[in-house]
Amino acid sequence: xxxxxxxxxxxxxxxxxxxxxxxxxxxxxxxxxxxxxxxxxxxxxxxxxxxxxxxxxxxxxxxxxxxxxxxxxxxxxxxxxxxxxxxxxxxxxxxxxxxxxxxxxxxxxxxxxxxxxxxxxxxxxxxxxxxxxxxxxxxxxxxxxxxxxxxxxxxxxxxxxxxxxxxxxxxxxxxxxxxxxxxxxxxxxxxxxxxxxxxxxxxxxxxxxxxxxxxxxxxxxxxxxxxxxxxxxxxxxxxxxxxxxxxxxxxxxxxxxxxxxxxxxxxxxxxxxxxxxxxxxxxxxxxxxxxxxxxxxxx
Numbered sequence: 001x002x003x004x005x006x007x008x009x010x011x012x013x014x015x016x017x018x019x020x021x022x023x024x025x026x027x028x029x030x031x032x033x034x035x036x037x038x039x040x041x042x043x044x045x046x047x048x049x050x051x052x053x054x055x056x057x058x059x060x061x062x063x064x065x066x067x068x069x070x071x072x073x074x075x076x077x078x079x080x081x082x083x084x085x086x087x088x089x090x091x092x093x094x095x096x097x098x099x100x101x102x103x104x105x106x107x108x109x110x111x112x113x114x115x116x117x118x119x120x121x122x123x124x125x126x127x128x129x130x131x132x133x134x135x136x137x138x139x140x141x142x143x144x145x146x147x148x149x150x151x152x153x154x155x156x157x158x159x160x161x162x163x164x165x166x167x168x169x170x171x172x173x174x175x176x177x178x179x180x181x182x183x184x185x186x187x188x189x190x191x192x193x194x195x196x197x198x199x200x201x202x203x204x205x206x207x208x209x210x211x212x213x214x215x216x217x218x219x220x221x222x223x224x225x226x227x228x229x230x231x232x233x234x235x236x237x238x239x240x241x242x243x244x245x246x247x248x249x250x251x252x253x254x255x256x257x258x259x260x261x262x263x264x265x266x267x268x269x270x271x272x273x274x275x276x277x278x279x280x281x282x283x284x285x286x287x288x289x290x291x292x293x294x295x296x297x298x299x
Contacts, residue, residue, distance in 0.1 A: 008033045008051070009155065010059040010066030012079055013100075014041040016235065017126075018069035020134040021099075021159050023048055028158035035059050056080075057090065065095040065155065067124075072244070073106040082113060091119030097152055098123045099140075101245050104170035104177070104252065111144075111169045120145070122152045123169050125176035126160065127183070129237035131223065137161045141179075143172035177249045181263055184246055184283075187224050188266045191287035194228045195294070204229045224284045233281035240279035243270045 011022045014036040022045045026032055032050040035058070036042050042052045053059045056079045060066055070076050076098065081087045091114045098107060098121070111121040122144035132138050140156050140163040142149050153163045166172040190211075197207045208225055211217060227233060246267050253260040272289040273281075 006031065008063050010034070010053075010063035011045075011050075011069070012036070012056055012059055012066060013069035013071075013075075014045060015069070015071070016130050016238075017133045019044060020130060021067075021069060021138075022050065024134075024136050024158045025155075026050055030155070030158070033059050033062050057086075060090045060094060063094070065097065065151065067097045067099055067155075069099045072100065073102045073110075076100065076102070076110065082110070087113070088117040091117050093118060095120045095122065095148055095151065097155075099126060101125050101176055101180070101248065102173060103248055104173040105255075107170040107173050120148050121169065122148050123172045124152055124156065124163075125173055127176065127179050131236055132219075133159070140164070141166050141172040141175045143167055143169045174252070177245075177252055180245050181249050181260075183220060184242060184249075184266045184270070185262050186218075186220060187283055188269055188286055190221055190224055191228060191269075191284070191290055194225060195287055195290045199294070227282060227284040228287050233278070233285040235280060235282045237283045238279065239270060239273050239281055239283055239285055242283045243267075243274050243279075246270055 008031040009025065011018065011025070011032050011034045014022060014034060019041065022032060022034055026045065026048045032045065033053050034042055034045050034050045035053045035056050046052050053062070068076055068079065070079065077083065080090050096114055096119060098110065107123050114121045122142060124140050124142050126138040126140050128138040136159055138160045140160045142152060142163055142165050144152070149165055156163050166175045194204065194207065197204060208229060211225055212222060246263070249263055250260065250267055253263060269286050269289045272292065273286045276288055276292065278285045278288060
């Protein structure tokens with residue numbers, strides 16, 4: 001009989017976030033069975049010791065618990081074959097951990113279908129981009145049954161500096177959207193601050209120093225202001241991904257009938273940045289949309 005340390009865990013989705021997360025699990029001694037649609041994305045984790053499955057069906061068949069770090073609901077549905085005859089076979093007796101940022105209503109529906117098929121479900125979205133993913137400093141928000149949450153909390157120790165239980169599904173994803181609203185507004189405000197200082201010919205190195213000493217300084221502000229000042233838009237959290245997440249928040253706000261003036265402004269700025277062809281750049285590139293507005297204003 002295998003011990004808990006010997007039972008393999010599945011990991012599907014080895015993108016910008018998934019790859020470093022999987023590597024941290026392997027380094028912590030978690031045996032992994034992985035799969036990614038682009039096979040080359042599996043190479044690094046395979047060298048680290050993971051077993052690469054031939055397809056997602058093999059991951060689900062071999063593992064009692066499978067983490068899914070995918071881009072959206074349709075991608076999850078395709079992997080699980082939701083709506084097809086194979087869905088029940090894929091999830092029955094399995095714990096599915098959804099770490100993607102999806103619509104809360106989608107997650108609630110997915111939980112319903114998985115439970116009906118004899119499976120178990122935890123939503124575990126994380127706050128943080130690639131850098132904290134690499135250093136194991138993500139913050140996870142968890143929702144599900146108490147028994148399953150304890151399993152997932154232990155599993156995520158190598159990935160997260162904190163894993164916070166939010167309640168029943170979909171409260172973790174609702175919490176993630178609330179957190180993302182704040183983070184998006186912070187980065188957009190920071191971009192406008194840098195643009196304002198630059199337009200007044202201020203020494204941006206002094207701006208960085210002042211912001212770093214301010215009571216609002218954070219890991220996010222320190223990283224993003226340096227990227228804006230140096231014009232380094234190498235991706236940590238892409239404009240396209242942020243725009244998608246902001247769209248989820250906007251939709252949730254509309255469904256709830258709540259005012260969202262700051263959110264709406266940020267949504268416009270990130271949409272404009274994406275339309276500038278910067279979708280694959282880091283979210284710090286939102287400063288380009290603000291600069292574009294200034295150019296238009298001054299014409």
